[in-house]
Amino acid sequence: MNTKTVARLRDVSKHYLxxxxxxxxxxxxNLEVKAGAFTFxxxxxxxxxxxxxxxLGAIDKPSQGSVDMLGQRFDELSDTQLTDFRCRHIAYIFQNFNLIPVLNVYENVEYPLHLMGLPKAARQERVTDVLDAVGLYDRAQHKPNELSGGQRQRVAIARALVKQPTVVLxxxxTANLDSQTSRDVTALMQQMQRKFNTTFVFSSHDPDLIAMADEVYHLVDGQLTDIKRQEVPQ
Ligand SMILES: Nc1ncnc2c1ncn2[C@@H]1O[C@H](COP(=O)(O)OP(=O)(O)OP(=O)(O)O)[C@@H](O)[C@H]1O
Ligand SMILES: [Mg+2]
Structure with a gap:
């Protein structure tokens, strides 16, 4: 595993009123995300x-401290630059999948590439490749409501990876999946990490998922209480 840091929270506090x-x-x-690692x-x-x-995903801003990715501090970017940075470098996978119901599987996965302004041929190549990788090419024309929970999450994984992002958050x-499907989706993310060398940051309670962790940051009441690191052979 590469040990380069790709993203970091530095002395970050967040208060809500x-x-x-x-x-x-x-x-x-303080949290560091290492390239190609599974950080939890x-x-x-x-x-x-x-x-x-x-x-970390630039969806929210800290009250104190700073966030950076690829050496770029988010607070030094304008809102437009930050939107552009997020679009290029960051992808999200959510507990409730967040697919667009009126678009089919192919179109859901293609959507981020439209936002990135990729031409049609490049979009087609990437979408085909990633749908193949998650085993859903034969479901390309299905709408999200015609899929199982596990299949929907695989589409969400494909939609995240198709951007070739720096970090997937x-x-x-796996919180809305039964335990077998959750294990399948976990195995798929591990395969995807190996195939595309993607960096993942997870939040989870799922022991099957946490078993794959390279680093685990344990929080209690907003405070870091423990960091566990898996020794990885170089
Ligand atoms: N928009 C908000 N306004 C006010 N308080 C918030 C807001 N978002 C989160 N909080 C509070 O901040 C704390 C942390 O919330 P957060 O959602 O990060 O927890 P979590 O660890 O993800 O929890 P869960 O496991 O339930 O998803 C909680 O006390 C929550 O009530
Ligand atoms: Mg939460």
């Missing part, structure tokens, strides 16, 4: 996992 009450979702968190954020409900992923990607 609920009426007049300040809620601290994250407190002075774990912890009980409300511990700040989704908040940490949203900050996956927030509890």
């Amino acid at each position: 609920l009426g007049s009450v300040q809620v601290t979702a994250l407190s002075a968190l 954020v774990t912890g009980p409900s409300g511990s700040g996992k989704t908040t940490a992923l949203n900050l 996956a927030d509890e990607p």
Whole structure:
């Protein structure tokens, strides 16, 4: 495994105001995402996992501290530059799949490539390749509601990987799947990591998924309580 750092949270805190009450979702968190690794954020409900992923994914901004990816600090970019950076470098996989219901499987996977402005031939090559890789090429014309939960999550994985992103952020990607399907989807993400050398950051409680982790950041009440690192042969 390459040990280059591709993204990082530096001393990041995030506070929300609920009426007049300040809620601290994250407190002075330092986190490094290594290239090609499976990095996990774990912890009980409300511990700040989704908040940490949203900050890394430039969906949300920290109250204190800074976030950077590929050496670029997000707070040095304008909103337009940040949108463009997100579009090129970051992909998301959600617990509830978030596919576009009126588009078929092929069109759902192709959609991010439209946003990136790729020409038709390049789009077709990439979509075909990635649908093949997740074993769903024969479902290309199906709408999301004609698929099982596991198939929908495989489409979401294909849609994330088709961008060839720097980082895939996956927030509890197996939480809505039964245990067998969850293991299949987990195995698929591992294959995809090997095939495309993709960097993944997960939030999860799923022991099968966490078993593949290179690094695990454990949060309690927005504070880092433990980091576990898997020794990887060089
Ligand atoms: N938009 C918001 N406004 C106010 N408080 C928020 C907001 N988003 C999150 N919080 C609070 O921040 C804390 C962390 O929330 P977060 O969603 O990151 O937790 P989580 O670890 O992902 O939990 P879960 O396992 O339930 O998904 C919680 O106390 C939550 O109530
Ligand atoms: Mg969450």
